[in-house]
Amino acid sequence: MLTNSHAIVRHIRAWHLGPKTDKGEDYSDGEEEFYFIEIERNADDVIDHSSEEAISPPLTRTTSRRCRSFSDPSVPTQPPVSSSAQLHLDDNFIWPLRQAGGRGKAKRPLHQTVHTNTRKARGDGKKCRKVFGMENKQLWCTQCRWKKACAKFID
């Protein structure tokens, strides 16, 4: 329940973090847009909390894919994609700015809360992987792509 809400908030936050102009801009070429729409749709479902349920469709739960519209069964997978939006799908949408402020050794409240000697208690881990997703591996940071210690979202 909360996880869902959190997820939504996370995305929304991100999408609203960059362009403070509130909806009325951004919109790339229809690649990340899915995400935004998808989430919103979900939120609606949550807040609605009414009607529908008995006639709930088969709901093709592919046991995965947090985003990416599940479109309709009439469409195979990945529509004609129009053209080749894989070599230039970037250079447009301003992905959620990383940790506000800007990387460069921010303040470190001198902490050393004995990590119980159990490898980083990865409580929060919004690294390239989770943030972008497997489908966008091309956007991950080099380190992440090589399954090494992420260099972008350092915590």
Place this chain on the structure above:
DNA sequence: CTTGCCGGGCA
């Protein structure tokens, strides 16, 4: 099941 990373492999 997942994410995140070390260690190790290959050109």
Place this chain on the structure above:
DNA sequence: TGCCCGGCAAG
């Protein structure tokens, strides 16, 4: 030196 995976630990 860049690139990637096996396998592990932690949720």
